[in-house]
Amino acid sequence: xxxxxxxxxxxxxxxxxxxxxxxxxxxxxxxxxxxxxxxxxxxxxxxxxxxxxxxxxxxxxxxxxxxxxxxxxxxxxxxxxxxxxxxxxxxxxxxxxxxxxxxxxxxxxxxxxxxxxxxxxxxxxxxxxxxxxxxxxxxxxxxxxxxxxxxxxxxxxxxxxxxxxxxxxxxxxxxxxxxxxxxxxxxxxxxxxxxxxxxxxxxxxxxxxxxxxxxxxxxxxxxxxxxxxxxxxxxxxxxxxxxxxxxxxxxxxxxxxxxxxxxxxxxxxxxxxxxxxxxxxxxxxxxxxxxxxxxxxxxxxxxxxxxxxxxxxxxxxxxxxxxxxxxxxxxxxxxxxxxxxxxxxxxxxxxxxxxxxxxxxxxxxxxxxxxxxxxxxxxxxxxxxxxxxxxxxxxxxxxxxxxxxxxxxxxxxxx
Amino acid sequence: xxxxxxxxxxxxxxxxxxxxxxxxxxxxxxxxxxxxxxxxxxxxxxxxxxxxxxxxxxxxxxxxxxxxxxxxxxxxxxxxxxxxxxxxxxxxxxxxxxxxxxxxxxxxxxxxxxxxxxxxxxxxxxxxxxxxxxxxxxxxxxxxxxxxxxxxxxxxxxxxxxxxxxxxxxxxxxxxxxxxxxxxxxxxxxxxxxxxxxxxxxxxxxxxxxxxxxxxx
Numbered sequence: 001x002x003x004x005x006x007x008x009x010x011x012x013x014x015x016x017x018x019x020x021x022x023x024x025x026x027x028x029x030x031x032x033x034x035x036x037x038x039x040x041x042x043x044x045x046x047x048x049x050x051x052x053x054x055x056x057x058x059x060x061x062x063x064x065x066x067x068x069x070x071x072x073x074x075x076x077x078x079x080x081x082x083x084x085x086x087x088x089x090x091x092x093x094x095x096x097x098x099x100x101x102x103x104x105x106x107x108x109x110x111x112x113x114x115x116x117x118x119x120x121x122x123x124x125x126x127x128x129x130x131x132x133x134x135x136x137x138x139x140x141x142x143x144x145x146x147x148x149x150x151x152x153x154x155x156x157x158x159x160x161x162x163x164x165x166x167x168x169x170x171x172x173x174x175x176x177x178x179x180x181x182x183x184x185x186x187x188x189x190x191x192x193x194x195x196x197x198x199x200x201x202x203x204x205x206x207x208x209x210x211x212x213x214x215x216x217x218x219x220x221x222x223x224x225x226x227x228x229x230x231x232x233x234x235x236x237x238x239x240x241x242x243x244x245x246x247x248x249x250x251x252x253x254x255x256x257x258x259x260x261x262x263x264x265x266x267x268x269x270x271x272x273x274x275x276x277x278x279x280x281x282x283x284x285x286x287x288x289x290x291x292x293x294x295x296x297x298x299x300x301x302x303x304x305x306x307x308x309x310x311x312x313x314x315x316x317x318x319x320x321x322x323x324x325x326x327x328x329x330x331x332x333x334x335x336x337x338x339x340x341x342x343x344x345x346x347x348x349x350x351x352x353x354x355x356x357x358x359x360x361x362x363x364x365x366x367x368x369x370x371x372x373x374x375x376x377x378x379x380x381x382x383x384x385x386x387x388x389x390x391x392x393x394x395x396x397x398x399x400x401x402x403x404x405x406x407x408x409x410x411x412x413x414x415x
Numbered sequence: 416x417x418x419x420x421x422x423x424x425x426x427x428x429x430x431x432x433x434x435x436x437x438x439x440x441x442x443x444x445x446x447x448x449x450x451x452x453x454x455x456x457x458x459x460x461x462x463x464x465x466x467x468x469x470x471x472x473x474x475x476x477x478x479x480x481x482x483x484x485x486x487x488x489x490x491x492x493x494x495x496x497x498x499x500x501x502x503x504x505x506x507x508x509x510x511x512x513x514x515x516x517x518x519x520x521x522x523x524x525x526x527x528x529x530x531x532x533x534x535x536x537x538x539x540x541x542x543x544x545x546x547x548x549x550x551x552x553x554x555x556x557x558x559x560x561x562x563x564x565x566x567x568x569x570x571x572x573x574x575x576x577x578x579x580x581x582x583x584x585x586x587x588x589x590x591x592x593x594x595x596x597x598x599x600x601x602x603x604x605x606x607x608x609x610x611x612x613x614x615x616x617x618x619x620x621x622x623x624x625x626x627x628x629x630x631x632x
Contacts (some may be wrong), residue, residue, distance in 0.1 A: 122493060126476055169606050201498040203486075203597060229609055273606070291603045296477015298603060 019121055019129030031132065031329050034161045035114050038134040038323055041157035042112035045149070047136050050111050052093035054118075058083035063311045064092030065282065072119045086118040091320060092308070094137045099312030107140025107316070114325070128326060135302075135322035139309070142317035144253060147286045147304055148260035154290055154300050154321045155266050163299065163328050164335060167291045168269055169229070170257065171276025173283035173303065175250040176222075182244020183218035193222070197277050217241030221274075228274035231267070232258045238274055257286055282308070288321070294331035299324055345371035345414060346386050353382045356403060360385070363407030369414050385410055418459025419604075419611050422474060422482035423449075424467035428596050431504040432483045435596075439622035441615055471496055471599065480604035481612060486594035487573055490537045496599040499616045503623040505596040506575070509537055512585040513569035514562050520586050525568065531561030532571040541571065541591045559583040 016022065023031055039049060057078075062070060065088075073085040087093060090113055102109060114134035121127040136153060138146050151168055158166050176197060180190040189212050196204035209219055221228065221238060228238060235251050235258075242248060254272055261267050276287055287303030302321020309316040345364060349357035360383055361373040371385075385394045385406075394413075400406035423432050433444040442457040449455065449464045456462075465473060470484035471494035482496070485505050489498065511530075513519040519528075527548040532538045535553045542549045552567050559579055561567040571591060574580055580587065598619055600612050 125493075126472070167607055199498075200495065200602070203498050203501045206501075229606075271606070289606070291606045293607045296475070296601045296603050 017129075018123045019125075019127060021128065021130070027329070030332075031325060034329055034332070035132060035134055035325050037161040038157045038325070039112060039114055041153065041160040042134070042136050045110070045153050045156070047110040047112035047138075047153075050094070050097070050113055051115070052087075052090055052097060052113060054086060054116060055084050056087055056093055056096070058085050060096055061085055061087070061092055064095060064308060065089070072121070074118050074120050087115075088119050089117055089322065090115060090133060090135060091137060091305070091322070094139075094320075095308050095318070096312055098137075098139050098316070098318075099309055099314040102139075103314045103316075105140060108146065109139040110136070111139065112136045131327075132325040133322045134325055135320060137318060137320035139318040139320075140316055141319070142306070144257045144260055144286070146319050148257055148264055150302055150319050150321050151261060151270070151288050152264035152266050154288070154302065154323065155269060157323060158290060158299065158328065161328060162332055163292060164332075165292050165294065166269055166299065167271065167293075168266070168288055169271050169273040169276060169291065170254065170261075170286060170288045171273045172250040172254055172286050174246055174285065175254075175274050176277075178244050178246030178248075178250055179218050179221055179242070182242065182247055183212075183214040183222070185212055185214055200277055217243070224275075229271050231272065234272055234274065253286060285319070290323075292331050294334045295327055297324070297327050299328050299331060344387070345369055345410075346374070347371055348374040348378055348384045348386070350377055350380060350382055350384075353377075357383045359403050360406060360410075363403060364411060364414075367407060367411040369411050387414065418461065419481055419608065419615070420461045420463065420479040421615075422470045422479040422484075423462055423464050424470050424482075424484050424488070424596075425464050426467050428467065428483070428485055428505045429464065432502075432596065435502060435504065435619060435622055435626070438626065439615075439618040441618050468492065474599050474601050477601055477603065480601050480608055481615060482599050483596055484599060486592075486597050487534065487537075489597065489599070490540075490592065490594075491534055493536070495602065497602060497605050498597050499600050499605075499612075500598040500620045500623070502596040502598055502619055503627050505594070507573045507594050508575075509534060509541075509571065509591040509594065510574050510580075510587045511541070511569060511571050511589045511591060512559075512574070512580050512587050515584050515586050517562075517568065519569055519588060528569065529567040530569055530571050531558050531567035533558055534571060534573075537591060538571045559585060 043049065058075060061073065073088050075083060075085045078084050094111055094113065098109060112135065114132065116130050117133050118130050121129050136150060138150055151170065155166060155168060177194065180193055185193070189208065192208045193205055196208055206223060209222060228234060232255065235255050239248065239251050258267065258272065261270050276289070282305055283303040284306040285304030288301065289298045290300040292299055300321055300323040304319040306317040309318060347357050347361045354377065357373055361371050364371045394410060400409050423429060430446050433446045436442045436444055442460065442462065444455065444457060444462060454461060454463045463479065467484055467488050470482040471489060471492040473479040474482040474496045475494035483502065487507065487509060518525060524547065527550065529550045529552060530538060531552045531554050533554055535551055538551050552561065554561060558570045558572045561570055562585065563583065569588065570585065598616055605612055
């Protein structure tokens with residue numbers, strides 16, 4: 001037997017399950033640095049870093065998210081038979097922590113986190129099953145200023161991480177449902193249209209509306225989806241002829257939010273998107289997604305979820321967002337091409353110069369220069385410092401007189 | 416800003432897709448060009464010819480910003496794409512069909528039903544709503560042979576004209592769905608390339624409805 005015939009059936013690729021990734025030295029470091037930049041930005045805006053578990057009881061997750069999201073989780077049984085799951089997102093975990101341990105405030109609470117999330121995707125679909133998310137939750141603030149802060153912070157964090165050409169699409173969870181109410185559709189027809197929108201099937205939206213006597217203004221708006229996008233001016237266009245109070249209130253909130261985003265000086269990167277399709281039972285107010293032309297997927301998303309905490313027994317408004325670190329990393333790599341490997345300084349030594357080589361390495365590390373010292377003698381000089389990727393080497397203290405002088409000169413040169 | 420990458424389905428929909436793109440004034444594409452190359456640049460845009468079942472994959476993963484594909488393929492794929500427009504061509508139906516002389520053909524549903532199909536996802540959804548003891552048998556072609564050989568009691572398959580069913584002595588029991596070609600788009604591309612994607616959607620939609628009106632006249 002040769003080739004495929006000789007292999008055991010169903011063997012995973014080099015012992016690794018599909019949809020999971022090994023990050024080798026360069027990419028792993030860049031991914032960690034990207035996460036660090038995000039967290040730095042969050043902390044710079046006053047968000048405190050916290051950690052939640054990778055595993056939650058299924059009951060906890062079920063209290064927070066709908067059936068469709070639960071079915072995509074890795075689930076297993078605890079030793080007492082209780083059902084557990086690997087978390088598919090972390091907002092519900094933060095909500096649980098706030099409701100059980102931080103419910104006395106002081107509000108608003110500004111919390112941030114970073115960690116793996118897991119989704120049990122179809123095999124060989126090219127999708128990640130484990131991915132890294134970094135996010136913020138602003139709990140106990142009901143005003144639009146809180147939503148504006150989250151949007152501005154998401155943009156600031158992405159920029160700090162080096163993600164270029166981002167675009168934020170801001171919508172409102174109440175607009176489309178409100179539109180459907182004022183269109184005079186009965187509950188089953190509304191459900192049908194919302195379900196089609198959630199599937200992103202605009203052909204089905206159209207045919208669902210065909211069979212109804214939806215009012216003209218609303219029908220026109222629903223069929224204009226997904227072109228209900230633009231700056232502040234589209235709010236006036238949309239408001240014309242619209243009667244429903246709920247949809248009008250959503251438009252008013254978006255107008256106020258736009259002015260707040262203008263005060264944050266980020267409206268050049270913002271589009272209002274009235275046709276934004278999101279998880280309808282989770283969000284209760286403004287929602288947003290962040291895109292870049294370098295990625296076919298949203299790099300981040302968020303919104304207001306005022307009812308989630310009440311499912312854990314604490315009525316409290318909240319808004320927040322999450323950034324998809326791996327997609328951000330992909331988009332940076334796609335733009336920049338292969339990124340340079342980090343500079344590594346190598347100290348080699350000859351004969352009895354080991355101690356001097358170690359002293360030099362200590363000195364360099366003390367000045368923040370990463371360096372590795374050879375384990376065995378091998379250099380052709382007393383102490384030799386070489387830098388991968390750069391075409392120079394230095395003969396240590398022979399060139400500079402003393403070790404300290406060599407350290408100072410080398411540190412400057414490497415920087 | 417570079418143009419769009421658009422995935423076209425090889426197979427029965429391919430010529431009609433090229434024709435509609437031409438009628439809509441979006442691109443002049445001669446289907447025979449793709450005999451030599453699978454990727455063709457037309458103006459700023461790039462058109463690639465892929466297997467129909469791969470179109471949603473290209474579009475979801477961002478390999479292409481848009482694609483044209485039959486709804487029957489979308490039923491089977493678990494890819495997340497925006498379905499922007501019904502392009503009207505490539506109409507067919509997904510039907511449950513059984514041999515003319517079977518009890519099923521006379522409205523008697525057996526306790527247990529063996530169904531041969533190329534559409535397991537659609538079949539699962541179709542039968543989930545019915546309390547039947549169904550065994551699905553996934554095949555990759557010529558499904559109509561399954562009842563003839565005793566492999567299955569009936570088939571759930573695509574029928575455009577009904578001729579294949581007739582030729583194999585099969586009669587339609589129920590309709591599971593109606594399919595036609597759709598324009599689909601990548602989620603992020605719909606936002607970041609909104610104008611370009613929107614322009615194609617509008618042009619194709621107009622050409623499709625003009626064709627429909629011309630056909631009806």
